[in-house]
Amino acid sequence: MPDSEQDAFDFLLRRRSRPAKTLTGPGPDRAALMPMLTAAARTPDHGKLEPWRFIVLEEAALRRMTSIIRSTGERLGKDAADIEKATHVYTTSPLCVAVIEVQKDSPKIPAIEQTYSAGAVCLALLNAALASGWGANWLSGWFSHDRAFMSEALGLAAHxxxxxxxxxxxETSTPPERPRPDLEAITSWVSE
Known part of the structure; x- marks a missing residue:
């Protein structure tokens, strides 16, 4: 294996998300972010539908989201601790890329494959950020599944x-290693 490919493989073997609560500024500027978005957009995409898009949330937009998360939590009956935990990262994070799944009508490509492609974009962007030397974390949260939140915070359409x-x-600190899956327990080998 060529050295560059071995380096990439070694990165994948040791990659580790950084907890969002440990991230601070500065975040990448537009020039630094564009290669990461480019790498993420090279994800598997059956039918070349591009069933995803990016919304880059800079600091002011992230701070605005905290009030929308709070009001969403109150509307959904979340307790104060859940709301505080959900909003905290948006008060400290310097940059967030919302990866938006965009379902497209297709007679050949099922919706679930479009969902998988959007998930692959998330992982590709996370890995591109980490490989570029940034701390990064992929989050969602109870509010991110709420249709009213999606519409108010990000202007998302119904699809x-x-x-x-x-x-x-x-990153402000390197997280300790965590237990990893037992591959023997989750891997089956079929030879016939």
């Missing part, structure tokens, strides 16, 4: 939804 919220910034 769109949030696939993931990728926070990108400067």
């Amino acid at each position: 769109e939804r949030i696939a993931g919220l990728i926070h990108i910034g400067t």
Whole structure:
């Protein structure tokens, strides 16, 4: 394996999301973010539908979202602790990319494959940010599944939804390693 491919493989073996609560500014500027978005857009996409798009939320937009998350939580009957936990990261994060799943009518490509592609974009963007030296985390949260929140906070249409919220910034601490899956327990081998 060429050294560059080995380096990429080694990165994948040791990659680790950084908790969003440990991220601070600065975040990447537009020039630094565009190659990450480019890498994310190279995800598997059966039928070349591009069933996703990006909304880049900079600091002022993130702060605005905290009030929308709060009002959504109150409307949904969430307790104060849940609301505080959900809003905290939006008060400290320097940048977040909302990956939006955009379902497209297709006689050949099922909706679930479009959902998978949007999820693949989230992981590709997360890995691109980490490989670029930024701290990054893929979040969602109870509010991100609420249709009224999607409409008010991000202006999403009825055929769109949030696939993931990728926070990108400067990490303040390296997280400890966590337990990983037992591959022997979750892998089956079929030879016939």
